[in-house]
Amino acid sequence: MAYSRPWKSFPEQLELLKSRGMVVTDEAAALDYLQRVGYYRLSAYWYPFRTFEVVQDSKTEKLSTRAMDEFHPGTQLVDAVRLYLFDKQLRLHAMDALERIEVALRVDIAHLMGERSVFAHLDQSQLHPSFIRKKLRNGQTRFEQWQDKCLNLQRRSKEDFVKHYRAKHGESFPIWVAVETWDFGAVSQFFSMMKVKDQLALSNHYGVNDWNTFQTWLRSLNYLRNLCAHHSRLWNRNVADQPSLAGTDTIAWCRSFIGKEDLIAKPFLLLAICRHMVKIICPDTKWHTRLADHMLSFPAQHSSRRLSVMDMGVPEGWDSWW
Known part of the structure; x- marks a missing residue:
């Protein structure tokens, strides 16, 4: 399929936004942001301000929503810029x-692991047998x-x-050296x-009784880390690698999310997991404040x-336990 959209100069990009109903009160500042941040990156932050229509697929008759090429009344470019800056700072807090x-x-x-085996990370006897036996496609x-x-x-x-x-000493690193090279x-x-x-020993250290649940927490935090490291939009993203909350009913704050799929699918839960773990690592931390x-x-x-x-998946009354 041939790509049909032409290259546009920064002034042309600005004129396109204005033609779709975007209010621009300071053209010089608007052009500066388009030049420094880019139209495509900023588009993720003005996207929620676009109007949508409900459409029906002619074959399946399923209903879906489609973004229109116009903005809600009163939308200013500065609304998207401020949202971008809020998200940038949010990612910096998360990375901390x-x-x-x-x-x-x-x-x-x-x-x-090192107490039992200096090279525990490469010692088959120290790891779960399923990872030693099971073969991959390659x-x-x-x-x-x-x-x-x-x-x-x-x-x-x-x-x-x-x-x-x-x-x-060569290429064989003991586990306490090797871990410092891991991401x-x-x-x-x-x-x-x-x-x-x-x-279980590690998950219990972090107050989680279900090791499998804690494993999903680590996967989700790795997903969060990758989003932040690549400067991707975070604040209202639908989380692709969602954490489990199975067996966390004894953790008071988790009750605000358990059974609420709409909240579990949003990034605030990942930030709540960060809060939980950082407070165990650094009891006097002020990160959460x-x-x-x-x-x-x-x-x-x-x-x-x-x-x-609330678009981040923040539960009602979050400030009472945060």
């Missing part, structure tokens, strides 16, 4: 928490694939301690390979289409 969580999990895993086992991943992470690292250790995805993957007793202050600074809009933090 995720750094603490990732570093703490590295220490937790290395301390727990003929490798999950364990063999993991070995390759560990080696690649070590080789890609430019850290001085990695160069020093390799020069002194969040590797941490999450290794947790899934651990024996159940070790998974800084995030709450940011949530309360959600920008007002000129548009007749009103948005709020």
Whole structure:
């Protein structure tokens, strides 16, 4: 299929927005944002201000909504810009928490597993048998694939301690050194390979009684980390890798989300998981209060289409337990 939309200059992009009903009160500032941030990135933030119509598929007769090329009355470009800036700061807050969580999990895993085996991350006897036996389509086992991943992470690292250790001891890194080359995805993957007793020990440390649920939390936090690292829209995103809340009814704040699929599908639950874990890692932390202050600074809009933090999947009464 041939692409038919032509290239447009920044002034032409601005004129297109105005022709669709976007109010621009400061053209110089508007052009500056189009030049620095880009039309396509900003479009994710003015998208909620577009009007929608209900359409019916002629073959299946199913109903769906379609975005129209016009904005709700009163929508200003500054509404989208302020939402973009709110989201940018939200991602920075999330990355602050995720750094603490990732570093703490590295220490937790290395301390727990390293006591029994210096090379526990490469010791088949220390891992769940299913990952040793089960073969993937390429003929490798999950364990063999993991070995390759560990080696690649070590080789890609430019850290001085990695160069020093390799020069002194070769490629076989003890687990407490190896974990420092892992990203969040590797941490999450290794947790899934651990024996159940070790998974329980770690999940219980973070106040979660169900190891499988905690495993989904780590996967979801890795998803959140990737969104933030790639500067993707976060605030009202539909979460692709959703966490489970099975067995969390003893965790008071989880009751605000249990059984509410619309809230579980939104990013605020991931931020609540961050809060839960950061408060265990750093009991005196003020991270959650800084995030709450940011949530309360959600920008007002000129548009007749009103948005709020509730679009993030925030439950009613969240500030009473946050």
